[in-house]
Amino acid sequence: MIRRSSAAGRARRSDDNADFFRTASVKLRSDGSRGGDGTTQADADGKTNPRVAHQARALLDAVRASAMPLRAGDVAAALLIAQAADKRGQPPAEIAAALSMLSPMVTVTAEVEGFEETVLGLLVGGVLAPGRVAVSEGSELSRSGSLRFSRARDPRWHAIVFKASELDDDGDWRERQLGFAAESGYPIVGISERGGVIPEALRRVAAVHLDCGPLTPDIVMNTMLVVLGSRHDDRLDPEHAAVLTLSDLALAVRPGQSPERAFELLGELGRRRVRAKQETGSTGSAGHATAGGLAKRKPGRDSGSGADVIQPRMPGSTTSDRFLPRIETLAGYGEAAEWAMSLKEDLELWRAGELAWSEMSTRILLSGPPGTGKTLFARALCNTLQVPLVATSVATWLEPGYLGDALRRMSATFAEAEAMKPAIVFIDEIDGIGRRERRGEWDQYWTSIVNRGLELLDGAVKTPGVIVVAATNNAQAIDPALLRSGRLEKHVDIQPPGIAALAGILRHHIGDDLEGIAASAAV
Incomplete structure (x- = not known):
């Protein structure tokens, strides 16, 4: 992918970028025009701010309409983002105007482990934007400034994403990567989860910053309502909800699971994490997931087993x-x-x-x-x-x-x-x-x-x-x-x-590139 483009190409890209974020911001508007049944009951029982519920409907409808299965982590992330948009206290029109600027930048943070990968998946899947998005991870920007975009199916947009957990430890190089991304003219999205910090330079220039905070009892219970169709009558302890991860939700809140069993599992996981935090200063979770499914950072060790x-x-x-x-x-x-x-x-x-x-x-x-x-x-x-x-x-x-x-x-x-x-x-x-x-x-x-x-x-x-x-x-x-x-x-x-x-191993790692590599071999 060539980083620089012609003036005409850059102009077209600027128009596309403005349209990308302008349309995406519509998903956060509180017009309540789409009646997602996952939030209607929450409105009725008075446990959810109506404005947040209305804003959440469009995102939840997008999750339902996507090709991805309905997953608790996706639903919780959508609800967190809708809640953060409401807390900004800005009219939707002002947010839309800020996002329509030339080469807009957005940062989204949450005190929830698993948030980065989940939001990235929602972005690529077309849930957070009007169409699928091919992303280039900012942490992988080479010193030549070249961009490599993911192979999203029929992507409508391209964006550069910086995940706080994968940023380079070298502050100077990190600033250069941000500079390369800004020069490209593509939209830039910064995402961080518990323990991660978005670079100050990106936060300062971002058109919109959404601070989603930790999981709350309302977010967790409404996630159960959307995924399971009903929820438990009791509410989680706020301290337990705040230490849960999106992986915890995925394990406990699965289609076919009863609300009673899901509530029991979430309470047990929350209590374990609170105890681990008190004993070791860590929630005992696995840290930030990588492609291999393990943590780049040292995983939390149980203080008793060492596992x-x-x-x-x-x-x-x-x-x-x-x-x-x-x-x-x-x-x-x-x-x-x-x-x-x-x-x-x-x-x-x-x-x-x-x-x-x-x-x-x-x-x-x-x-x-x-x-x-x-x-x-x-x-x-x-x-x-x-x-x-x-x-x-x-x-x-x-x-x-x-x-x-x-x-x-x-x-x-x-x-x-x-x-x-x-x-x-x-x-x-x-x-x-x-x-x-x-x-x-x-x-x-x-x-x-x-x-x-x-x-x-x-x-x-x-x-x-x-x-x-x-x-x-x-x-x-x-x-x-x-x-x-x-x-x-x-x-x-x-x-x-x-x-x-060996052929199977190569096929797993090379994927769709295998035929192209074979065709390029000297005859």
Whole structure:
């Protein structure tokens, strides 16, 4: 994509930009002309500001009308944006005029984790703008100033988006990237979520800044109303609502879920995050998601288990989602992939009450040389099953040194997964747990570790909702009792990929570019 263009082209682009934001601002007007039933009841019971409800209708209608499935995170983000627009205290006409300026810039912030990717997805999907938007992520601007836009389906617009979580640490280079973006003449959108900061220069020049704040009980309950068709009679504690993430909403508020169960799950997640915040200063969430579905920043660690808690991501329409690891899109896993897809089907039956947990295969050991994708499998399984992943290792368990502390960490890992069930426990380097046949000064120590591992695996069999994935480079070093029936009975050896698997891996990463690359090869 050429950054500079002719004068005529720039003039046309300026007209397009003005039309882009002028039309987008209509979605925030409080004319109430479109009666979204998701907010009508909220108006009637007096729990929502009528102006906010009217402004939210257009955004919610756009979410419903988009090709994307109705998701709690999308609905909550739309409600947050509508609420922020109302709090500005400006008439819609003034906002529209500000957005109609030449090469307009907008910043949107929220104290909610997951907000950046969700808003980006809504923008690309045509929910926040009049038509689909191809975006160029500002953090990826090269030093040549060239722009690379995502491949949105039939895009009507182009815009440059800066996500606070991915901005360069080099302040001077960050300012240069902003300068490159401004020179391009494209609309610029800055987005930040909890813990992120939009560059001061961008905030100062933005035509409109929307400060969405944290999730509130009203936002959460109205999200339940829109997605589930009804909501719980009680209200969440404001402190609990404020620490929830959009991933929490996605897990608890799903089509088919009862409002009572959704309310129970949200309350439990909120209480856990408040406790984690009090103990560690962190909400214990997974941080900012990347293309791999994990966090660029260090994930929040549970103070008791030392494990990383990773929330699943759903594939959307952004460029990064192309590389989102899922069992369905990864190659080379053979029997392990078959096990995972069978588990996905069984999990749906279990949720529907049609299959007992004891009848399912929910524990697997992956062995193989380093670099064969055992850890990636766990991440992909998390996204495929859409359940949380509690990731740990034997080294993490043994880190405190003292036997009592190590045993407590082991138990806390499984307890944490049980609290979020259904959930996955991933244990890396499980061969480090040792064997009870050791002889020497520390034999009682290792015997106790192995026995606790056996106890926890036996408990996982009896505890519905806990899936166990273990990985090792040396299966022969594992105590045989851990591999017996009812424990890690399913064992799959993963070897380096062959030709067919390599082709699948390349296809996953290259995507639609494969034919073009093949055609460019020298004959």
